Amino acid sequence: MGLRTRMLNRVSPAEASPVAEENINSYEKSPHHSDVDDVALRVVHPGELTFEEDVAGGLGRHLGLVSTTFLIFNRIIGVGIFTTPSSITSSVGSVGAALMLWLLGLALSFAGLCVWLEFGCMFPRSGGEKVYLEAVYRKPRFLATIVFSTQAILLGFTASGCIIFASNILVAADHAVSEWAERGIAIGVISFVTLLHTFFPHIGVKLMNVLGTIKIFILAFVVVTGWAVLSGRVHRIPDPHRSFRNSFAGSSHSGYEYSIALFKVLNYYTGWSNAAYVLNEVRNPVRTLKIAGPLGLGVSGVLYLLANVAYFSAATPKEVSASGNTVAAFFFGEVFGTAAKRALSVFVALSALGNVLTVTFSQSRVNQELAKEGVIPLGRFWGSTWPRGAPSAGLLLHFIPSFIVIVAIPFGDAYNFILDVEGYPGAVINFFVVVGLFIFRWRAPEVPRPFKVWLPLAAFFLCGQAFLMIAPFLRPPGGKGDTSLPYWLSAVVGIAVLVGGVVYWFGWRVLLPLLGRFEYQEQKAVLADGTIVTRFDRVKKQ
Numbered sequence: 001m002g003l004r005t006r007m008l009n010r011v012s013p014a015e016a017s018p019v020a021e022e023n024i025n026s027y028e029k030s031p032h033h034s035d036v037d038d039v040a041l042r043v044v045h046p047g048e049l050t051f052e053e054d055v056a057g058g059l060g061r062h063l064g065l066v067s068t069t070f071l072i073f074n075r076i077i078g079v080g081i082f083t084t085p086s087s088i089t090s091s092v093g094s095v096g097a098a099l100m101l102w103l104l105g106l107a108l109s110f111a112g113l114c115v116w117l118e119f120g121c122m123f124p125r126s127g128g129e130k131v132y133l134e135a136v137y138r139k140p141r142f143l144a145t146i147v148f149s150t151q152a153i154l155l156g157f158t159a160s161g162c163i164i165f166a167s168n169i170l171v172a173a174d175h176a177v178s179e180w181a182e183r184g185i186a187i188g189v190i191s192f193v194t195l196l197h198t199f200f201p202h203i204g205v206k207l208m209n210v211l212g213t214i215k216i217f218i219l220a221f222v223v224v225t226g227w228a229v230l231s232g233r234v235h236r237i238p239d240p241h242r243s244f245r246n247s248f249a250g251s252s253h254s255g256y257e258y259s260i261a262l263f264k265v266l267n268y269y270t271g272w273s274n275a276a277y278v279l280n281e282v283r284n285p286v287r288t289l290k291i292a293g294p295l296g297l298g299v300s301g302v303l304y305l306l307a308n309v310a311y312f313s314a315a316t317p318k319e320v321s322a323s324g325n326t327v328a329a330f331f332f333g334e335v336f337g338t339a340a341k342r343a344l345s346v347f348v349a350l351s352a353l354g355n356v357l358t359v360t361f362s363q364s365r366v367n368q369e370l371a372k373e374g375v376i377p378l379g380r381f382w383g384s385t386w387p388r389g390a391p392s393a394g395l396l397l398h399f400i401p402s403f404i405v406i407v408a409i410p411f412g413d414a415y416n417f418i419l420d421v422e423g424y425p426g427a428v429i430n431f432f433v434v435v436g437l438f439i440f441r442w443r444a445p446e447v448p449r450p451f452k453v454w455l456p457l458a459a460f461f462l463c464g465q466a467f468l469m470i471a472p473f474l475r476p477p478g479g480k481g482d483t484s485l486p487y488w489l490s491a492v493v494g495i496a497v498l499v500g501g502v503v504y505w506f507g508w509r510v511l512l513p514l515l516g517r518f519e520y521q522e523q524k525a526v527l528a529d530g531t532i533v534t535r536f537d538r539v540k541k542q
Helices: 023-027 051-054 065-076 080-092 095-122 129-136 143-154 160-172 179-199 201-230 255-268 274-281 285-314 315-321 324-334 339-371 392-408 413-443 455-473 489-516
Strands: 518-526 532-540
Touching: 051 080, 051 129, 065 095, 065 201, 065 274, 065 339, 065 532, 080 095, 080 255, 080 339, 095 255, 095 274, 095 285, 095 455, 129 339, 129 413, 129 532, 143 160, 143 179, 143 339, 143 392, 143 489, 160 179, 160 339, 160 392, 179 339, 179 392, 179 489, 201 285, 201 324, 201 339, 201 455, 255 455, 274 315, 274 339, 274 455, 285 315, 285 489, 315 324, 324 339, 339 392, 339 532, 413 455, 455 489, 489 518
Parallel strands: none
Antiparallel strands: 518 532
16 A cells, blocks of 8 residues: 555545454445445545554464453452542442442443444454544544554553552561562562563463452452341341441532542543453454453443442441541451451452553553554564564563652652543543544444444543543642642643643654655564564655
């Protein structure tokens, strides 16, 4: 395909490769299909690589339905379900309001999943939002890709899960918890995970599946214990129904409190899109994605809701709120006694490790896709799959910011602030993906869609993302947020990161060629394992 053709907004269905081959064939046989030159029926080709070029090399398609489902489940369920219910309840004040927010968060997440399913089934290739933004926002060329890459690389670190693993292991070992002991263990965790995925990628996948299974058993045990408490068989809890008799009593009347609580709930459902980042490695990706997505999110959502019911069976809303970040420990202590708290610390640590393994696995694939498109410096290096077929350089690119955050950011407000910055750019990216869905429906209505989201459902998710973009700017009571820093600062810094991507694009695509009097010429390079990467050579203007 020539460079001129690649710069067109739309290309023919035969060139696009957005769906499986049988879907393209059915499209060409459609009575609505006339001529490939009919602009109304042309579709966007995302990125600089064709579908065949993008899936070449690497580990091949080694992820089945179970592994893909656990990629989603492990990403959603980290340690939030063991800690977050206390902050949600503290904000809204009642059992009924808290459970309604968890249910609303699940509904919004399913709406988002349906949007990603439509895009993912049309474009079954790794990269997730990168691919969907490229498909829709083709002009200015590379702008959408680079803005996404800035957010994905700079804020795609995995630090909090490593720190949480470290703190819980120290508690379980009955060892004094010191800041540098936590940092040292956290560095060991991210190093272990990076090396495991690099040199033993298949073992890494199996370990993710094992830890996902352990999470299910842990939460199932919490749920069943809650049922036992509600049945009246646990004598330590004399009145297990006290929280549910008037479930909305004490509910907050502050809109700000509900907005912040929903913001937290939605953040803890993050991960339903995780499979979209690794579709080059998924067997039968369209069918698998349509099953694994709803299954992974559905199981997570049901366990979230039932675990909350279990917590409230053993404690009142006030007790849950006062438990702080140890609501699960409080629950185990009430039901089984203090000895159970240390055992829970091991479970929480394992859950955090599963989350770190999963995030690292998927994020490294995103990094590699960006390198293969040629939009980050040293693309040939960062796209490398040496030595075992895994994206080793992409793993390194994920390790570097994670290591820096673990080592260099002081604990306390500064550390919590850095973690808060992660979320806002993601909401902005998601907002533009959903807007892109509506644009793509208008631009290419006849493209085969193995999955088609109901547009009101997409609009519902769009409202949710707009809310996430607005909520950080709502003034809290007294003007003070969760840290001593200004409550709006994390959102502003998140916006600055995205603007930084625009500045980088302008320098790379506009300013440098103008000052250097050259133009970019696209070339393809094939790595040793068959992976194809794009590079841009500078050619002097005549």
